[in-house]
Amino acid sequence: MRTRAVILAGGEGSRLGVLTSKRAKPAVPFAGKYRIIDFALSNCVNSGIFDVLVLTQYRPHSLNEHIALGRPWDLDRSFTGGVKLLQPFQGRQDTDWYAGTADAVTQNINFIRRGHPNNILILSGDHIYEMEYDMLVEYHEDQDADATVCVIRVPLDEASRYGIMAVDDRHHIVDFVEKPAKPPGDLANMGVYVFKLDVLEEMLREDAARTDSRHDFGYNIIPRMMERGMKVMAYPFGGYWIDVGTIDAYWEAHMDLLASPPSLDLNDRSWIIHTRSEERPPVRIDKGAIVEDSMITDGSIVCAGARVVRSVLSPGVYVGPNALVYESVVLTDSYIEKDASIERAIIDKGVVVGQGARVGERTDVGDLGIACVGKNTTVPPGFVVKRDAVLGTDLRAEEIADKYPEGVVPSGARYGYKVK
DSSP, rough: OOOEEEEEOOOOGGGGGGGGGGSSSGGSSTTTTTTHHHHHHHHHHHTOOEEEEEEEEOOOHHHHHHTTTTTGGTOSSSSEEEEEEEOOOOOSOOOOOOSSSSHHHHTTTTHHTTOOEEEEEEEEEEEEOOOOOHHHHHHHTTTOSEEEEEEEEEEEEGGGEEEEEETTTBBBBBEEEEOOOSSSOSEEEEEEEEEHHHHHHHHHHHHHHHTTOOOOOOIHHHHHHHHTTTEEEEEEOOEEEOOOHHHHHHHHHHHHHTTSSSSSTTTTSSSSOOOOOOOHHHHHHEEEEESSOOOOOOEEEETOEEEEEOOOOOOOOOOTTEEEEEEEEEEEOOOOOOOOOOEEEETTTTOEEEEEEEEOOOSSSSSOOOOEEEEEEOTTTEEOOOOTTEEEESSHHHHHHHHHHTTTTTTOESOOOOOO
């Protein structure tokens, strides 16, 4: 039985704030050397699924460059299978930006049905987890299901972020409500589906003709299948899974990797997360530097007197003499100058934090209050960027100094970044 995977990777990811100002959510760097989409791609090839379509839309350039021909995932295949990137196009009939997850699949159905695969595996490109999709597909076929939905238990206070369902003792889904204000339970939709091809085509044709639809799998397709009495099964997943759709979740997922033992073991050689890597020199840690419970990626330099604690440094990060990086995520080629302090912050690519500057702070206040600095921005020497403050992309030190002449970016401030 042949399975084709379709990865939905067009999300704008507006809740990730400044991190998605210049890139799609699945292209956001993660865990030092990866991109978020690497997990879905690697799950496919590790499960023996080598026929993959990636549907892009919002700012696809980083994804296109990262995936390219798919060589790191053994997906650079000339004939059958391989990876193909598809994005909205204009043909004889006008098309438009995808109106929802189901509409994205509908607009590409000619590519998806090509070769007549038996099963279509629909995946989100913006979740962190490891899953054996081959076992999922086998379960789907054994149950002779029209559709199978992967489900996981989530904390009840977070359940309103997800589609919530109820199942009977045979794992048939008997109730499904998308992102309820008052969740009736904690069994959440993971955004991983398997459909019979003919069933998927039928449901998408019907959905496309409806003007009252949001053209979404969670809001429309799955509930409508249940209304029609189709066999929709739940596939329980008991491993680690997180939707890194918010700044807090993105930061927490990194802290999970630094736990002992980690929630997700990236050192497991039986389940390698593949990625496109740059050629960088080895890490250099000078005498007198202290690194504790951290992940340091190739090309990084930690100078004498610097301290890195429970943090993740991406390739080429420089931490200057006597600087502090505490419970933070610092992305590629950022430069933390002498005596600077980064605490509970996310620093995007190419940022310069000037000498003696402070970004973020640790407090015991209820929310995490993660501070963020956007790509290629320079924080002036001696400046203080308080907790929960955000500086946008490509800001010069002079611009920030003019905006905040007292040298303090207050807590909750948003400068150079429009909140959506």
